Amino acid sequence: MPGGNPSSPHGEGRAALAALEGSRELAARALGVEPAEIVFTSSGTEAVNLGLLGAGRRLPQSAPIVSWAAEHQSVLGALRRLQLEGRPVEILPVDAGGFNTEADLPGAALVSTSLANNEVGTVQPRVHAPEALLHLDACQGPQWLDVDLRGVGLASFSGAKLGAGRGGLLFVRAGVRLDPLQYGGPQERGRRAGREDVASAVAVATALAVCREQRALRREAVKPLAVRLRRALSAAGGRLTGAEPVLPNHASAVFPGTRGEDLLMALDLAGIAASSGSVCASGSLDPSHVLLAMGLSLEDSLCGLRLTAGWSTGEAEIGRAEAILRSVLPALVQP
Amino acid sequence: MPGGNPSSPHGEGRAALAALEGSRELAARALGVEPAEIVFTSSGTEAVNLGLLGAGRRLPQSAPIVSWAAEHQSVLGALRRLQLEGRPVEILPVDAGGFNTEADLPGAALVSTSLANNEVGTVQPRVHAPEALLHLDACQGPQWLDVDLRGVGLASFSGAKLGAGRGGLLFVRAGVRLDPLQYGGPQERGRRAGREDVASAVAVATALAVCREQRALRREAVKPLAVRLRRALSAAGGRLTGAEPVLPNHASAVFPGTRGEDLLMALDLAGIAASSGSVCASGSLDPSHVLLAMGLSLEDSLCGLRLTAGWSTGEAEIGRAEAILRSVLPALVQP
Secondary structure (H helix, E strand, O other): OOOOOOOOHHHHHHHHHHHHHHHHHHHHHHHHHOOHHHEEEOOHHHHHHHHHHHHOOOEEEEEEEEOOHHHOOHHHHHHHHHHHOOOEEEEEOOOOOOEEEEEEEOOOOOEEEOEEEOOEEEOOOOOOOOEEEEEEEOOOOOOOOOOOOOOOEEEEEEEHHHHHOOOEEEEEEEEEOOOOOOOOOOHHHHOOOOOHHHHHHHHHHHHEEEEEHHHHHHHHHHHHHHHHHHHHHHHHHEEEEEOOOOOOOOOEOOOOOOOOOHHHHHHHOOOOOOOOOOOEEEEEEEOOHHHHHOOOOOOHHHOOEEEOOOOOOOHHHHHHHHHHHHHHHHHHHOO | OOOOOOOOHHHHHHHHHHHHHHHHHHHHHHHOOOOEEEEEEEOHHHHHHHHHHHOOOOOOOOOOOEEEOOOOOOHHHHHHHHHOOOOEEEHHHHOOOOOOOOOOOOOOOOEEEEEEEEOOOOOOOOOEEOEEEEEEEEEOOOOOOOOOOOOOOEEEEEEEHHHHOOOOEEEOOOOOOOOOOOOOOOHHHOOOOOOHHHHHHHHHHHHHHHHHHHHHHHHHHHHHHHHHHHHHHHHHOOOOOOOOOOOOOEEEEEEEOOOOHHHHHHHHHHHHOOOOOOOEEEEEEEHHHHHHHHHOOOOHHHEEEEEOOOOOHHHHHHHHHHHHHHHHHHHHOOO
């Protein structure tokens, strides 16, 4: 991996620049867009914020901004910030399955939706808001779901979620202008100043290219594994969360009467890395905003558990997980 | 290096969290501050922007913000943004040596200065503005200069400049509150949402610790090398830029009648990686804002050349550089 500064004109810098721009072309091809429409960021969270704050701050102060109550905290956090800055923000409800409601949004100037919910796996319907600038939070799900950017003006991706380790990417359709989050140089066509992280750009672009090639195959392979995980959660006393269509690798449930943290600790000791609610908020004792938005009680929103299979998860690991869930969970779940 | 998410409660996540918090303690010890006062960022540019935009946006709209015309583009860019948002910003002149003028600043609410100028190496005097929140841009120079954070409220560091590859760090004195640049999770005590880059935090903290231990020794070793580089630039027809005290590893000059790009290309072909003006702006045909601020003509501001020695630069490399400068530059410099 070239270690030079892509903005430096000497040989080392040019090698870094070539790697960076090659990655931009690779990512663009994987998404079916133009290289100039790709902005590399340090994380999915930064991509979401650059898209929403960057475009939102350029809207007229009275232009309505719309999203849904179970979107990721990075989306909701950026929109709360826009609201604090004096812009009208409307957060619509989701239904009991976690689906975004009211897909018809006349009058909205900026709409933020997602490929799939990151806690309960519900795959979101496409939004039709032809007059609005549409942001697609594609941080969750691009390994499994086709990413269709028709009608989308902004789309954000997370390197961590793509298996690229770190970094992120924001698609910005030609003609969509952004106020940067940080200033200080012409990098990324003035949309993100600061020395580029070439290694993460290469990794994110490669991951997107591999996703495009492999996802159809991978999603068929993983489906039966997730079905087994969901069955195991049910059998251990869990009430499944989310609704079909669900991410093909996803299993989540609540275990009323327990606390998510206790479940995680017990599973961790037994060798399963699970999550409770949003990983971004877990570790805290806060209830899941997703489960609350889906209408679950405050108590039930504290006891979510999420298990996911990855591209490399095999039958043997699922068998081991089933055995652990069977032996660990019933003792914690007081009927 | 642990690959887990420090916000995840399972074993892999806890290992990542331990590495992250260990780095925070290491960096804090190296700077003589508290771990809670350290915010890890993706770059020096982000650290500068988080400090200035983050603190600046919380000031009353009428509070004066002050900096100098030869500061780095990330500082000037962030302040231009604050000005665009309706805040009074005053950019003071520098003198012909690149020194920040008017170190006495009554009435300023936020002042941004630096350890040393990044293009001409001039070491800046300390600013006395006891009533202001003082930001120290320490991206340039912490390998060579002691970093004294007494009286400083915010200080930014660059992983790339520290030899840590990437990443950055912002010191935020206890009690100084920031509006984040990005939202979406409680990471870095709510000051920077988004999954942490643990590897870069480890690298930045380690670099700062090594700097603290080694810089006195290193700066004595490098001084004679930089003296030789400066002599070689002079002998080849250059007019040295900057003034004493200068960074001990630094040599810079203008070559009137040439273009910085042409000098760089010629040196690059001969095997020297040099910079023209700010590396962040080089590659463009823009004149150096630093040289312009120092009173050089538009023409002279296009022909700057910067050479620096590093910790690992040896006598033999300097000898080779001298020979190259002697053979390459005179042909380009038309008397």
